[in-house]
Amino acid sequence: MKTAPRIITILAVACLMMLFFYPLWRITLIAPQYPDGVTMYIWINKITGDSPGTLQNINILNHYVGMKHIEPDSIPELTYFPWVVGALGLLGLIAAFVNKSGLHLAWAVVFLVLAALGIYDFYLWEYDYGHNLSPTAPIKVPGMSYQPPLFGSKMLLNFNAISYPGTGGIFMGISMFLAFVAWWIKRKTARS
Amino acid sequence: MNPLKQLSVLAAAAILVLPACTNNNEGAQNTGAINKSSAAEKVYVAPGEYDEFYSFMSGGFSGQVSVYGLPSGRLLKVIPVFSVDGEKGYGFNEETKPLLETSHGFIPWDDAHHPELSQTKGKPDGKYLFINGNNTPRVARIDLSTFETAEIIELPNAGGNHSSPFTTENSEYVVAGTRFSVPIPQSDMSIADYKGKFKGSLSFISVDPEHGHMDIDFQVLMPGFDYDLAHGGKGKSHGWMFFTTYNTEESHTLKEVNASQNDKDYIAAINWKKAQEYIEQGKFKEMDSEYLINRYDEKKHLAETIKKNKVRVLDPTECPGVVYFLPTPKSPHGVDVDPTGSYIIGNGKLNANLTVHSFDKMIQAIENKSFADEAYGIPVLNFEDVAAGTVESGGLGPLHTEFDGQGNAYTTFFISSEVVKWKLGTWEVLDRVPTYYSVGHLMIPGGDSKEPWGKYMVALNKITKDRYLPTGPELAHSAQLYDISGDKMELILDFPTIGEPHYAQAIAADIVMNRSKKIYSLEENEHPHAAKSESEARVEKNGNEVHVYMTTIRSHFAPDNIEGIEAGDKVYFHVTNLEQDWDVPHGFSVLGAQNAELLIMPGQTETLLWEPLKPGIYPFYCTDFCSALHQEMQGYLRVSAKGQAPEVLATTGD
Numbered sequence: 097m098k099t100a101p102r103i104i105t106i107l108a109v110a111c112l113m114m115l116f117f118y119p120l121w122r123i124t125l126i127a128p129q130y131p132d133g134v135t136m137y138i139w140i141n142k143i144t145g146d147s148p149g150t151l152q153n154i155n156i157l158n159h160y161v162g163m164k165h166i167e168p169d170s171i172p173e174l175t176y177f178p179w180v181v182g183a184l185g186l187l188g189l190i191a192a193f194v195n196k197s198g199l200h201l202a203w204a205v206v207f208l209v210l211a212a213l214g215i216y217d218f219y220l221w222e223y224d225y226g227h228n229l230s231p232t233a234p235i236k237v238p239g240m241s242y243q244p245p246l247f248g249s250k251m252l253l254n255f256n257a258i259s260y261p262g263t264g265g266i267f268m269g270i271s272m273f274l275a276f277v278a279w280w281i282k283r284k285t286a287r288s
Numbered sequence: 289m290n291p292l293k294q295l296s297v298l299a300a301a302a303i304l305v306l307p308a309c310t311n312n313n314e315g316a317q318n319t320g321a322i323n324k325s326s327a328a329e330k331v332y333v334a335p336g337e338y339d340e341f342y343s344f345m346s347g348g349f350s351g352q353v354s355v356y357g358l359p360s361g362r363l364l365k366v367i368p369v370f371s372v373d374g375e376k377g378y379g380f381n382e383e384t385k386p387l388l389e390t391s392h393g394f395i396p397w398d399d400a401h402h403p404e405l406s407q408t409k410g411k412p413d414g415k416y417l418f419i420n421g422n423n424t425p426r427v428a429r430i431d432l433s434t435f436e437t438a439e440i441i442e443l444p445n446a447g448g449n450h451s452s453p454f455t456t457e458n459s460e461y462v463v464a465g466t467r468f469s470v471p472i473p474q475s476d477m478s479i480a481d482y483k484g485k486f487k488g489s490l491s492f493i494s495v496d497p498e499h500g501h502m503d504i505d506f507q508v509l510m511p512g513f514d515y516d517l518a519h520g521g522k523g524k525s526h527g528w529m530f531f532t533t534y535n536t537e538e539s540h541t542l543k544e545v546n547a548s549q550n551d552k553d554y555i556a557a558i559n560w561k562k563a564q565e566y567i568e569q570g571k572f573k574e575m576d577s578e579y580l581i582n583r584y585d586e587k588k589h590l591a592e593t594i595k596k597n598k599v600r601v602l603d604p605t606e607c608p609g610v611v612y613f614l615p616t617p618k619s620p621h622g623v624d625v626d627p628t629g630s631y632i633i634g635n636g637k638l639n640a641n642l643t644v645h646s647f648d649k650m651i652q653a654i655e656n657k658s659f660a661d662e663a664y665g666i667p668v669l670n671f672e673d674v675a676a677g678t679v680e681s682g683g684l685g686p687l688h689t690e691f692d693g694q695g696n697a698y699t700t701f702f703i704s705s706e707v708v709k710w711k712l713g714t715w716e717v718l719d720r721v722p723t724y725y726s727v728g729h730l731m732i733p734g735g736d737s738k739e740p741w742g743k744y745m746v747a748l749n750k751i752t753k754d755r756y757l758p759t760g761p762e763l764a765h766s767a768q769l770y771d772i773s774g775d776k777m778e779l780i781l782d783f784p785t786i787g788e789p790h791y792a793q794a795i796a797a798d799i800v801m802n803r804s805k806k807i808y809s810l811e812e813n814e815h816p817h818a819a820k821s822e823s824e825a826r827v828e829k830n831g832n833e834v835h836v837y838m839t840t841i842r843s844h845f846a847p848d849n850i851e852g853i854e855a856g857d858k859v860y861f862h863v864t865n866l867e868q869d870w871d872v873p874h875g876f877s878v879l880g881a882q883n884a885e886l887l888i889m890p891g892q893t894e895t896l897l898w899e900p901l902k903p904g905i906y907p908f909y910c911t912d913f914c915s916a917l918h919q920e921m922q923g924y925l926r927v928s929a930k931g932q933a934p935e936v937l938a939t940t941g942d
């Protein structure tokens with residue numbers, strides 16, 4: 097049982113690293129003219145779609161209601177998020193190597209705080225895109241904003257916006273869960 | 289005229305007139321369908337669902353190809369091929385104009401008869417569709433990933449390219465044969481000197497397996513007959529190509545009588561593998577012959593013309609073993625090879641019966657050197673040596689036969705206006721159904737390949753008379769769909785067609801639909817005048833030549849205000865559609881354009897030449913309802929009098 101928390105933490109770090117290979121979040125827009133939907137993937141370092149033209153297509157649709165263009169180059173988070181995730185992974189490896197209850201807890205808490213901040217940041221971006229509309233938009237619906245949901249689905253005019261974690265996001269959730277499991281096991285074995 | 293001939297012509301006349309006489313009594317009540325509700329069920333494709341087959345019908349004198357879904361008979365697309373098409377700007381925009389270039393100049397129309405799908409191992413592979421242009425001899429290749437004409441090759445030494453473009457098992461070749469023999473090489477001579485002086489040519493057009501590019505590998509120089517139709521051997525007869533001939537009388541006038549005198553004409557059997565050997569041995573003549581190959585480059589989004597000056601010609605008298613003649617009664621039209629490659633069916637169009645030749649017997653006779661005769665040095669086999677059997681059809685005027693892959697053949701009879709189903713090998717007639725009226729070719733999906741999908745048969749009719757609501761003197765031709773899955777053929781649908789579908793081909797939908805392109809990649813656009821983003825949009829004026837590099841995206845043009853143009857300028861609008869979404873073309877049209885519109889697919893660049901005559905303000909706009917703000921997708925051009933133009937200005941949104 098002594099090495100279990102170490103192995104679990106290393107596993108957690110491996111799950112976290114999936115963020116470099118899979119998107120964190122996915123937002124799908126479905127409308128009558130888009131029966132298959134248009135899906136946008138938010139990674140820690142880029143924004144992609146199910147085709148090379150997806151982002152352009154979403155921007156075209158969004159500009160009618162005056163939403164800003166989504167320009168990955170102008171989103172600073174996409175530059176520093178990979179470093180944050182990398183540092184968090186490094187911290188996890190240190191926790192695994194030292195394998196002390198306190199350090200396991202510290203890692204789990206830092207992880208939790210960073211994840212919460214990340215989701216709050218994501219919410220702020222969504223809020224900004226959905227509310228900060230151009231006053232010269234061709235289509236203006238009084239009282240209407242176009243903020244997609246963080247989690248779940250919501251009708252935005254003719255589009256149903258569906259937002260859920262991507263594969264990388266799910267791995268991140270598992271990673272965080274494992275971080276706490278490692279700490280909990282460590283604490284139990286330390287006491288006994 | 290011999291008495292028998294007179295009799296059959298009379299019979300033909302009587303039968304042709306008959307439907308017209310009985311119109312008032314029966315007319316449109318004659319549905320021909322056995323059971324209306326079960327027929328309706330069979331052709332019903334629910335909204336949002338797909339058809340089982342793509343069928344490609346030639347447009348005949350429309351020069352185009354129309355694409356219908358089967359069994360619904362829904363029109364999916366009209367593909368412009370040999371005729372200009374204002375709807376798509378085809379032949380009007382600068383990019384597609386070269387496709388219609390020939391050694392006779394720009395030819396904006398042709399008569400397209402026979403679509404033929406490319407094949408791999410004797411089965412349609414869904415890559416290309418070939419079609420012949422009969423009038424100014426040409427063959428076109430349509431790319432089935434885009435459903436656009438990709439290439440048109442001109443045929444030298446030909447007059448009337450009718451027996452074309454039938455394919456070999458792996459589309460090593462598609463062929464082309466002269467329907468109208470002419471002096472080869474062309475010369476100014478008396479028409480009355482036709483006999484012996486006029487020649488036919490059979491072209492073997494190679495198809496590059498990777499890119500589909502066509503070129504003429506060689507031509508076989510033939511006697512001055514009319515070469516009507518063709519089909520490739522398959523299986524054991526792979527390596528052979530069969531052409532029907534008529535006018536073996538070599539008459540040059542009043543052919544309806546003079547070309548119908550010989551009791552038997554020929555099917556010309558061409559051993560193209562043998563011909564290849566002679567080519568390799570250098571036993572060809574290089575003839576000076578001018579012809580053009582026009583290829584559309586999908587990355588550059590434009591067609592380019594290659595000029596050719598020479599063609600390799602084989603003289604069959606110097607190349608023994610390449611050509612044999614199989615005597616076949618009564619001016620045969622279609623020549624059709626069954627799926628096993630064993631039988632060659634000659635559809636003697638002035639006959640009641642159908643002649644079937646045996647490939648094995650033909651090979652045997654050739655090995656035995658059992659020749660009845662020679663025609664211009666080409667061995668003629670004995671009819672009795674090669675005949676496998678005769679179908680005593682009870683009909684009149686057989687034109688064309690296809691197969692269901694289950695040992696049955698289906699033959700159209702033009703004069704008696706019916707389709708007869710018969711059994712290969714026993715030659716017995718199994719069933720017959722009327723067509724409305726005067727059927728030409730018929731088509732079974734994959735019906736001229738090694739593996740037909742023997743579920744449906746389509747009869748392509750020349751005369752519709754009372755079948756549909758009248759539309760003045762000009763009536764549509766028609767297609768009739770029959771269910772042939774049972775013992776009895778059952779008429780289940782009847783729909784009007786575009787132009788005159790001489791022949792059609794069909795293929796299982798999934799083979800084609802999975803390869804279908806949705807957009808052109810903007811990134812890969814190599815058009816020399818593309819503007820790949822709004823920042824590249826601009827106007828360049830050089831003397832009286834103006835190049836407008838314009839972009840479209842929902843829902844505006846860039847630039848949309850243009851000044852600095854003078855009356856008499858040549859203005860080229862190079863419009864790039866920046867969209868990368870499926871089904872979002874934009875159109876471009878401008879007041880006073882003497883050509884057509886542009887219809888630009890996502891990622892594509894097209895060019896319209898505009899020559900304004902008078903000063904003033906000219907609006908331009910998007911013609912394809914692209915978005916909620918489509919009506920706002922418009923702009924203005926200012927045209928000034930010569931020498932009065934202000935600085936060039938090109939803006940969007942000030």
Ligand SMILES: [Cu+2]
Pocket residue numbers: 842843873874875910911912913914915918921
């Ligand atoms: Cu438009």
